[in-house]
Amino acid sequence: MPDFVFLLIIIALVFVVFSFILSIIPLGLWISALAAGVNVRIITLIGMRLRRVPPAKIVNPLIKANKAGLDLSVDKLEGHYLAGGNVDRVVDALIAAQRANIPLGFERAAAIDLAGRDVLTAVQMSVNPKVIETPIVAAVAKDGIEVKAKAKVTVRANIDRLVGGAGEETIIARVGEGTVTSIGSAESHKAVLENPDSISKNVLNKGLDAGTAFEILSIDIADVDVGKNIGAMLQTDQAEADKRIAQAKAEERRAMAVAQEQEMRAKVQEMRAKVVEAEAEVPKAMAQALREGNLGVLDYQNLQNIIADTKMRDSIGKSDDLGKEKGDK
Template structure:
């Protein structure tokens, strides 16, 4: 009898625990006392939708205490089921509200699902952030190489955060603007004299268009003089011209040597022909003497 009573009591406790798990009355009471009205049936159905009702209740209480009243439990459930970071979204909405920034739950959820840190983005929007641009090397028109370092102060553009370009795009655009300004300077002294002119020109080009940031200022932190590229190019050109002149002189010398050798060969050929002709004279005289032509000619000359 006692065993049956204990078994019944145990089953009753298990049943009550199961009912309380499926129907979280304690969470419903906590929400009610916190001023958040959530349907008890909705809390029970969250179990079947694999949504932790404790998370939703806590986030609703947090949002309500911060004055965020336009967020529904359905929106929170959807964002959680999409593997979003619900706590970061609610905290971002709280910070945005305190800073008088316009941001809806839909915007914050979209930023979070896009893979960006929505809470950090709101913090950067409230407190400007400095982007350090790596050393940029430019060349002025007089051939002097200049190395500039820039600091870009930005804040988050909430409306462009989804689909907008990131920090690397800002660095690339600022670097391109600095190179363009240095390249337009007649001498490197112009750049060294007024480095703020680079900042003004680059800032006026609207380099933050299509990015997730709004550029507040561009400051040239340092400018160093690099190599004299113009002089180096002139020296290289002079060496190239010298090598070309040497090559042409060597070509002319080779032609002269070849011509000299050709003339020497012609002289040797002429000498050979002369020697050959000289060897033919005695033979001709001997033939004429034997034929009597030589004596007849002599006698005719005597007459």
């Protein structure tokens, strides 16, 4: 019985030791690499474990690359992984590029991947171009009519300009700018509606893909609509502004006329006050003339008669004017 227990303990120890060795040395992965014709040393796999690099993420892409006929080394793949790259995606991109006869080396593919771009998608886009749909762009033709257009841009990835090249947002912005320029240079909105392809031709000839990561293959106008009559709206606004200016000037002239009228009334009041003041001086002057003997009693009586006659004539004239007014009514 003790021998049996001792045997079980030995078997358990052997199993533990063997499991520990397998956790450090990936024998299964090493055997798979040998079966695939990839020469990977055991010490290399152990070094990956010590550098905390999953051996499967290096060996499996290496096997795939070897079967596709690519000449890649373990050091390159491990270095790209340690730099933060996606080894499997880079290898898939290299295989796709080789099948499509696209010149793409490992260093450039790794640089594209580390730059944050999907290198596999870029290779696929080089083979199968992508269609980018722009938002609706509104512009005004020379006749003042607003035209709304939406374009579809067919682009192909440019592998050589993926690192440092502008993205889709730049393409959309440039196409929108070119569309606005083309519509704005049209003589009328009817010309745009009749020949929408003129917009795409003008925009395509501007070389809008310069400095971008794409190559523009074609620009097609998907939809063209007529918008508002901007010219008429601007003329209406201008007329309304002119009307307000004229009203302001008229109000200014009216205010000036009222001010002048008030000023004239003030002058008349002032003149009447002076007349009253002068009339008040007449009796004083007459009294002074009587005292000094310059004016006789008969002269004074004649003057009073003249004044009385003048008042009588004024009253008669006023009564005649009232009678005429009543007759007119």
